[in-house]
Amino acid sequence: MTNIKQERHYTENVQDHLKQVESLLQKHSLLEAVVHRQELPRNDRHDLLDTLVHKQHIAELKRFLDNLHPADIAYILEALPIEQRLLVWSLVKAEHDGEILIEVSDAVRDSLIAAMSRDELQEATEQLDTDEIADLAPDLPQQVIREVFKSLPIGEREQLRAAMSYPEDSVGALMDFNMIHVREDVTLEVVSRYLRRLDELPDHTDQVFVVDRNDRFKGVLPINLIVVNEPEVIVGTLMLTDIIQLHPDDKAEQAAQAFERYDLVSAPVVDEDGKLFGRVTVNVVLDFIREESETELLNQAGLREEEDIFASVWKSAQNRWLWLALNLCTAFFASRVIGTFEGTIEKFVALATLMPIVAGIAGNSANQTTAIIIRSLALGQITHENARRMLLKELAIGGLNGVVWGGVAGLFAYYLYHSIPLGIVMTSAMLLNLMVGASVGLAIPLVMQKFGRDPAIGSSVMITAITDSGGFFIFLGLATIFLI
């Protein structure tokens, strides 16, 4: 919350800005097209005119971009096709480069970095705080990181090394080092004087951290308490001590849940010796939660990572292939299950028309179960105590669904083929496969969690494999026994 922000223009609706950039770009590319198409020799005056108009449009676009908040520029870059994106990127003030690189998604960042020289990259990176450099580091060329590292003061080198050493899903990766610390034996007056000397406080400074002589964390002093209390009060008498402390090796998700539960704006990160090491702020937590949930949605749909919507066909296809290949394998397997019953189908072709129903509904139902379990696992609600209860409940729901929807499907089969045994086989197969679905829908995410894997990734391939093959096997198997 600094004066710098006064230069920035906040906007209620960034989509209007996107439209404006698009229309400015259109003027520009229209003109370019005109210039390029005129392959005939032209007189100089005409040429000059073109160039002037062209330059004018570029200048207009640049002026427009200069007034935007870096986060808004990041948003616009995301929404532009690659050639227009790079044109806009080249017009952005160099001093915003670093911040914009931090804001854009990984996929788009790659495309921007690829268009920058090493010097530009180094310059952009050096504008950033050490925790931000650490975020960017995996996408930067080795040599740039080395140069940036050399340019840092010793203390910040240590910070960068520390920040880079933590895995992406740990508190260490969310942490920054912009915390203000004070001693517990001074008065608020002294604290106020110290703060006033700083000119501006780091963003999200809702509290200063209280440490002892050896940098050991003692408590926090909310800025609001400084404001509402008399200057002569001693920090130690006012500070809050029963406060949440994060550790750099904690899971980031755990920190996010603490921020949600306790409505925090910032929280101290303390190392194993009890020393104040850094802090986590709510804006980083917000980004983390949004990214996590997006990743989960994409993973569930079988995408390995977020996709630049203007990435090449080839690159996008690669992002999607693992999933399709896995599904193809399970489909081949299910196909062979059907293959073993070819004789039965030949005698009673109605089975071929009905079998996808048995497989499909159980798959849907199992995925419902899995969605509930994954959510409960994420919230830490599933204990040894209640897992058995949940299995019984899901089996009961599967049974109920089997009777109701299996009954409907059985009537459908009877109505079409006027065979009571076929109707009974249909209903029984639905019931059995829904129970199978309930069991695997519950068991697969639990087992994946147990083995330390993310239950949201890949659960659905396995579930579909089982409910498809299982459904075909149960239905055609029962038909072979009772109908042929």
Next chain:
Amino acid sequence: MTNIKQERHYTENVQDHLKQVESLLQKHSLLEAVVHRQELPRNDRHDLLDTLVHKQHIAELKRFLDNLHPADIAYILEALPIEQRLLVWSLVKAEHDGEILIEVSDAVRDSLIAAMSRDELQEATEQLDTDEIADLAPDLPQQVIREVFKSLPIGEREQLRAAMSYPEDSVGALMDFNMIHVREDVTLEVVSRYLRRLDELPDHTDQVFVVDRNDRFKGVLPINLIVVNEPEVIVGTLMLTDIIQLHPDDKAEQAAQAFERYDLVSAPVVDEDGKLFGRVTVNVVLDFIREESETELLNQAGLREEEDIFASVWKSAQNRWLWLALNLCTAFFASRVIGTFEGTIEKFVALATLMPIVAGIAGNSANQTTAIIIRSLALGQITHENARRMLLKELAIGGLNGVVWGGVAGLFAYYLYHSIPLGIVMTSAMLLNLMVGASVGLAIPLVMQKFGRDPAIGSSVMITAITDSGGFFIFLGLATIFLI
């Protein structure tokens, strides 16, 4: 950030607390079981002993709960089966009831409210701020709301009426009224004196709002600027004016994106006359984002709303039935598509084994496309400009997938049945159906968005309906033409 918080116990790992409550409850229920099973007449001494031990355990549990943060109690209530949940709920300090009701999920809230008398509910509700009462109102009996309303001062009645009038997904629903406002012509000294008189500032007060004589919003004054500047500075010279302003009718999602982009802690809500009306704080935005993403995940899996994991089988089943019923309808339709080709299948039963592959892979691929489009729509990245580009790209990926995976599937078919025409029909059907999938995977969310519906809800039923029926139709149709 008030002194009240000092009474609260923050915890790094709330799951440990859950385990402790569970073990305390086990002691309790073990004992209860003993008491209940002894149907034989007992002597008084034995009876008394039981009751004493029992009372002791209850007291122990109560003591433990008294030390917990209301948000942690809410978490524990979520994870407990219904009878244990209600026991714990009855032991919670009445003064925390309101806050806990706000914290728990809708599903669990219902179960807690059902166990409370009207007086208890009224008491719990009256502890809350007006914006929180508005959040709770839809779940409360009419009469309780009327009583609470009557008990409020006039000004707060107006606030409550206003807060209740906004739809759930609007800024008005996120807003609270705990903002501090000052005039622009006073000094920081005056502001500081005013703040000191308040004893404590509302949570998330990172800035005070500056208004004119008619309550018109002029700008914001970050608390941090009060702290770092000299007391004689005039508010008007220091306040930030180019700041985001929300309006109560704005979409909540838009506000959430502004908080993410600009790293806000609080933002002013201004009405159509430019008057300061309320504020939105980051903790509410955090909860909103988490809830939105959870809802999206649950909706995609075909659940209408979040489920209390210990809800009755009947209630859970209802939550899941709409989806299953819809899927059953589309499955019946697909089944009839196959039915029209019964003659073909009878002559060439291999088709029955291969047709699920054609349908399934196109469905997977279409859902990948949809996931990308839904994400881009949510981020506001899709414009008229780039929608056509994206269609071409998705068609290209569909084509590439068709050649690659269709080719693999064709070889699989040839390998099994030694028929080159069958292999070609297989590959062609895969290719065509993947193109169909790419088109509908893109078009359906776009059309739903156009008609003002949430593209994340129900897209996948429609897509699967089309790729299933389409796949069967294309594959069996081609087979009828070329193989029979």
